[in-house]
Amino acid sequence: MKVLYFAWLRERLNRGEETVSPPAEVTTVADLMDWMASADEGFALAFEKRDLIKVALDSEIVDHDASLDGAETVAFFPPMTGG
């Protein structure tokens, strides 16, 4: 599964993307964040304010309780400030 990061999340993590292989018990976006935070202190720190983090699965914005089933790309990013 490909993971993308944008804006200050990308800067804090020092990477724009990576590939992860979560175990079978990781079934939702929230699970994925828990799993990644438990393995990586930098990630845990960057994702400290969970409520602020927006998520897209295969270019569709979803809630944190969305199922990862079949998703190829998950993107994490802060609130959007375009326009």
Place this chain on the structure above:
Amino acid sequence: MAVTVRLQAEPFDPGAETNAFLTDTEGMGAAVTFTGLVRSTPGDPVQSLTLEHYPDLAQKQIERFAEQAIKRFELRNIIVIHRFGRMLPGEPIVQVMALAAHRQAAFDGANFVMDWLKTDAPFWKKEETSEGQNWVEARAADDAAKEKWRK
């Protein structure tokens, strides 16, 4: 195609874009153009603005808002141009143009697209000032502006 969304790094000429938009208006009575500019003021001087974006999702989201606007306000068409990358004060960032039979629909259509775009299209602004660079924070007022269309 009633919806055109262009995401580009290059600057664009707002007047030329408007004129091109106005070449195909048969049967329509109202065209609204909104242009968003990089703002710098004496109290809040900005040297440059850099926009990061998520290309696939940005294109998809803006097309979605524009298509909703066309249906909801009965517009003939909408063009959205949005830049990414580094830009300077006074330069255009975004332009939304809406064409309709009557003015209220054209105003509402452009307004609707801009309100949704501000909070739900994946762009992130980074400001450069004399004190360094910082990410622009999302504004609650922008969320409130979007909410008014949820009726």
